[in-house]
Amino acid sequence: MRVRLPIVSxxxxxxxxxxxxxxxxxxxxxxxxRQDVVLGAPTCGTCRVTLTKWGELGGDGKExxxxxxxxxxxxxxxxxxxxxxxxxxxxxxxxxGKLLGQIGRPGDGPGEFRMPWQLWVGSGDTVYVEDFVTxxxxxxxxRDKLVRTFRVPAGTKQFxxxxxxxxxxxxxxxxxxxxxxxxxxxxLHLVRGDSIVRSFGVPIRSFDARTAHSPADRILxxxxxxxxxxxxxxxYAIEIWDTTGTLKxxxxxxxLWFKPFExxxxxxxxxxxxRVSGAWIEGGHFLWVVVKHAAPHWRDAVSKxxxxxxxxxxxxxxxxxxxLFMSTVxxxxxxxxxxxxxxxxxxxxxxxxxxxxxxxxxxxxxxGGNVILHRAALIRGK
Numbered sequence: 001m002r003v004r005l006p007i008v009s010x011x012x013x014x015x016x017x018x019x020x021x022x023x024x025x026x027x028x029x030x031x032x033x034r035q036d037v038v039l040g041a042p043t044c045g046t047c048r049v050t051l052t053k054w055g056e057l058g059g060d061g062k063e064x065x066x067x068x069x070x071x072x073x074x075x076x077x078x079x080x081x082x083x084x085x086x087x088x089x090x091x092x093x094x095x096x097g098k099l100l101g102q103i104g105r106p107g108d109g110p111g112e113f114r115m116p117w118q119l120w121v122g123s124g125d126t127v128y129v130e131d132f133v134t135x136x137x138x139x140x141x142x143r144d145k146l147v148r149t150f151r152v153p154a155g156t157k158q159f160x161x162x163x164x165x166x167x168x169x170x171x172x173x174x175x176x177x178x179x180x181x182x183x184x185x186x187x188l189h190l191v192r193g194d195s196i197v198r199s200f201g202v203p204i205r206s207f208d209a210r211t212a213h214s215p216a217d218r219i220l221x222x223x224x225x226x227x228x229x230x231x232x233x234x235x236y237a238i239e240i241w242d243t244t245g246t247l248k249x250x251x252x253x254x255x256l257w258f259k260p261f262e263x264x265x266x267x268x269x270x271x272x273x274x275r276v277s278g279a280w281i282e283g284g285h286f287l288w289v290v291v292k293h294a295a296p297h298w299r300d301a302v303s304k305x306x307x308x309x310x311x312x313x314x315x316x317x318x319x320x321x322x323x324l325f326m327s328t329v330x331x332x333x334x335x336x337x338x339x340x341x342x343x344x345x346x347x348x349x350x351x352x353x354x355x356x357x358x359x360x361x362x363x364x365x366x367x368g369g370n371v372i373l374h375r376a377a378l379i380r381g382k
Contacts (some may be wrong), residue, residue, distance in 0.1 A: 019276070029130045042116060045192055047341035049329040051374035054357060055095030058370040071117040072354040073127075075142070080373075083116035088114055089128065103144050107367045108134055112115035120161055121354055128161045128301035135194065137161070150201075160220040160227055162328060167195045167225050168243070170218050187218060188229055192245055200245030201229065221279050221287070223334065228287060233275050236291065238332065251337055253330070257293045268302040268316035272324055278352020285339070287332040288376065290349050290358060295326040324348070329358075331378055 005303050057080065058068075068084040082091040084285035088106035090113075093099055095296065104113045114133035121127055125142035135154045138160075139147040150165035154159070160168040186264065201218075221228040226242045236253040258274045271294035279289045295301075301323035306314040325348035331340045351359030356376045363369040 015186070030348050042341050043333075043338045044340050044380065047331075048379050048381060049331065049341060049343035050377050051345065051358065051360075051380050052219075053372060053376065053377050055097065056370055057081075057093055057097040057359070057373065069351070071119045072119050072351045072359055073121045074355055074357050075121055075125045075181040076125075076355070077125065080353065081119060081121070083129070085120055088113045088115070088230065090119075091129075099372075102142065104129075104138075111138065111147060113138070120159070122161065128159075128160050130156065132156070136166055137167070139245075146347075153189065153191060153196060155193050157217050158220050160222060162243070167191055168220055170220070170229075188227070188241060188245075198245050200241060202239065202247075218336060219279050220278055221281055223287075227333075228279070228281070230276050230279055230289065233273055235290060236274070236276070237290070238287065249334070250340075251332065253339070257327070259327075268318065271298050277327070277349050278358070280352055280354055281334075281354070281357060285333055285335045286378075287334055288352075288356075289330045289332070290327060290352055291330070292325045292327045292348050292350065295346070297322060298324050319367075321361075322347070329362070329376065 028042055049183055054249050057072075068086065070085060071083045073144040074095075078095055079155060080095060081103075082093065088104065090098065090103040092103065104111055104116070106112060106114070108114065113129070113131050115131055116129050118130040119127060127140040127144075127149070129138045129140065130136075130152065131138065135152050135156060137152055137159065138149050141147050152167060152169055153169040153171055156169045158170045162168065167190075169191055170187055171189060186199040186201050186354035190197045191201045204348055211261040217232045219232065221230075223240060226240050226248060229239045229241060236255070238251040238253075238260045239246040240250070241286045242248055274291055274293035277290040277292050279287060281287050283330045301318060301320050303317045303319055305316075307317050308314060326347045327348070327349040328342060329345065329346065330342045331339065334342050345360075348361045349358050351360040351371065353359060353373070357376050358376055360372040360374060361369060362372055
């Protein structure tokens with residue numbers, strides 16, 4: 001089921017802003033002068049994003065438990081496909097969480113998986129499955145039949161299929177600047193199979209190359225023959241690159257809740273780090289970006305006193321994961337590099353499934369939980 005997201009006229013109900021207006025937005029269009037344009041509040045003062053419940057997944061502690069997914073996508077028929085931790089198969093669900101079947105089995109052969117990690121749904125509901133362990137992409141048709149497989153470079157975290165065996169990928173590749181500090185290599189790679197054709201992008205400096213989310217990691221979104229690349233963390237930047245490695249445009253958000261170049265937190269003495277959960281394009285030019293970040297009262301999620309942790313070290317423990325994060329959904333117009341709307345939600349949006357469907361994580365304690373599926377829409381109020 002394809003969900004269209006037009007701006008409609010109406011009165012916004014709910015979806016009140018919790019954090020106020022963003023501090024600033026920078027837009028940068030490559031030119032000989034490389035000028036930076038500083039933008040203010042969203043250009044549409046009455047526009048808001050709304051979320052309408054569409055379904056619910058998991059919550060039963062099984063493989064399809066909402067906390068186990070590394071990725072979720074939805075097909076045009078409304079079938080939810082999930083890659084789950086600890087499984088060597090894909091899980092197919094309806095939008096209410098009913099298990100429809102599994103795809104694949106453990107192994108290294110055609111149609112077999114070791115660790116399905118990232119999913120893409122292409123035209124005609126073709127499904128691309130990136131296996132992190134085998135460094136291989138499996139392509140399935142709408143009837144779950146194997147079409148082909150192709151290799152990608154080892155260490156690939158995110159990929160954007162371009163057809164045949166070509167793709168744009170990100171990988172955890174590092175170089176040294178000659179000192180103790182580490183810097184990320186160029187983060188984006190055009191590959192043909194497991195061969196790198198060219199590398200490009202702006203590296204982001206990291207204080208710790210061993211962190212879970214490499215500064216090279218980006219969310220990748222196709223746009224008019226180019227790729228939109230958005231770092232997961234470290235900074236809130238939107239870059240548009242063509243496949244020749246030419247930067248076509250760049251925007252950087254600087255809201256108070258997203259501090260750039262921060263080292264990811266290692267304990268609950270500091271607020272949790274912001275992270276871009278997902279992005280997609282609707283209406284040809286509107287880029288939707290979902291960011292989860294520390295809730296205003298995030299400290300209510302952790303213990304009041306320190307308890308023994310790993311190695312006996314005293315640390316704070318997470319008592320209620322539902323109080324840790326809130327989320328912001330931003331909508332950008334890529335034609336003129338403007339922020340159209342920005343709306344806050346008092347819960348963690350963890351997944352962007354495609355077609356305007358997002359997944360709210362509802363934790364059952366701190367380990368398991370379910371995913372509430374919502375349809376996103378952009379509303380122009382009065």
